[in-house]
Amino acid sequence: MLKKQDITTFLETNGIRHDDKVVVHASLRSVGPIEDGADGLIDAMCAYLNEGLLIIPTHTWDEVTRDNPFYDVRTSVPCIGTLATVAFKRADGVRSLHPTHSVVAFGKGAADFVKGEEKCGSPAPVNSCLSRLYEEGGKVLLIGVGHERNTYLHSVDERLGIPDRLNQDPFVITIKDYDGSTIQSPPFHTHFTAASDQCVSEYYPNYKEALEYTGAVKYAKLGNALVYICDARGMTDTVKRLWEKTDHDLCIRKEEIPREYYT
Numbered sequence: 001m002l003k004k005q006d007i008t009t010f011l012e013t014n015g016i017r018h019d020d021k022v023v024v025h026a027s028l029r030s031v032g033p034i035e036d037g038a039d040g041l042i043d044a045m046c047a048y049l050n051e052g053l054l055i056i057p058t059h060t061w062d063e064v065t066r067d068n069p070f071y072d073v074r075t076s077v078p079c080i081g082t083l084a085t086v087a088f089k090r091a092d093g094v095r096s097l098h099p100t101h102s103v104v105a106f107g108k109g110a111a112d113f114v115k116g117e118e119k120c121g122s123p124a125p126v127n128s129c130l131s132r133l134y135e136e137g138g139k140v141l142l143i144g145v146g147h148e149r150n151t152y153l154h155s156v157d158e159r160l161g162i163p164d165r166l167n168q169d170p171f172v173i174t175i176k177d178y179d180g181s182t183i184q185s186p187p188f189h190t191h192f193t194a195a196s197d198q199c200v201s202e203y204y205p206n207y208k209e210a211l212e213y214t215g216a217v218k219y220a221k222l223g224n225a226l227v228y229i230c231d232a233r234g235m236t237d238t239v240k241r242l243w244e245k246t247d248h249d250l251c252i253r254k255e256e257i258p259r260e261y262y263t
Contacts (some may be wrong), residue, residue, distance in 0.1 A: 001033040002223040007044035014220050014229050019051035019136040021113075023130070023152060026083045027219065031223035037197055038086040046092075046106045053107040054128065055138075056087040058153055059102040061190070063149070064173060065146025069188075070098035072176040078102075080149075096129055099173040099185055103129050118175050121186040124155035131155035133232035140232060143227035147204040147211075152192065152232060154201065156239050164249065166201065167192035196252040203251040207239060210262040214238045238262060 016022060024045070034040050062079035064071045070113045073095050078084035087093055093104035096114035101123045105113050112180070114129055124130045130152050140152050147153065157165045170187035177183060193200050211217040216234030220227050242250060245261040 001035055002031060002186050003035050004040055004044040004047075006161065007041060007222070008048050010220065010222050010227075011045070014141060016048070017052070017093060019050060020049060021053045021055060021136045021241075022049060023055045023057065023138065023140045024038070025057065025092070025132065025140070025142050025145055025149045025151070026081075027144035027225065028082050032225075034223070038083050039090070042087060042090070042106065049107055051214060053105050053110060053113055056083060056093070056104050056106075057130075058088045058095060058102045058104050059100065059124070059151070060102060064099050064117065066171050066190075069173045070230045071097075071102075071169055071173055073097055073102070073178055074176070076102075094173070097175050097183070097196040098128065099188065100167075100190065101128075101130070101154075105129070109205075117240050118177070118183050118185060120188075121170070122158060122189045123191055124151065125158050126155075127177075128155065134159065136232075138232045140228075140235075142228035142230065143222055144227075146210060146228065148202050150201070150204055150228075150230065152230070152235065153204045153207070153239070156236050157200070159208075159236065160240055160243060162249075164193050164195055165191065190228055194251060195249060200251040203254060206250055206255055206257055207235075208240070209259075210238055210242055210257055211235060213259075213262055224248045227252040 058078040059080050061075045087104040094110040095104045095105045096102045097118035165188040170189045174186040175183045216231050216238045218229045242261050
């Protein structure tokens, strides 16, 4: 069984600082048994990041849609797995008001970090929680999952202005905050790529070799799970370099990116 001390040791030996801002996506099943389960993982990471923030995505994009344009920060259940659901229910985290791509932040300054997400008009615009990892020098831990679950890369698309990433037919979402007050979102543009047969995130693994080569992503093990340890700035700068070299969309089908783009 993975102990809390094992989690602390993992963070310490893999270059995570106590003041880092760290986003975690995880398949808990891939890790194996954890002391106190998902809560134990959160507790151990929060204790280690005592001067930083633990940020767990609690996305609701599958529920908050054009046909159901409503998000309640207190009751809208995440659609992305056990860790998200456990984080959403905890009293010590602060959930953002982003209607489709909310996060729960734990730690000092959590409320300030998630402030203003109700003003987002797309999943991950500049100045959103995910996008600000670039300015903050944050990290992303993909525990037992790959880049197809690396939501931060959506923020890179938006930061770089990659074309054909957002639905051009927006709709307004009603957001209910912690006090029960309602807010109207700006016209909201969901993810949509006309040239792809599915969400482009399914093709973010195309970036894998480039991100490895530039050192933006390193690997370790936590329990039974392979962990991608991702540097937000490094990923952004690498993807920017790739798009400066390409003459076509790199994430609308499975393809190998030429090594000369990043070596």
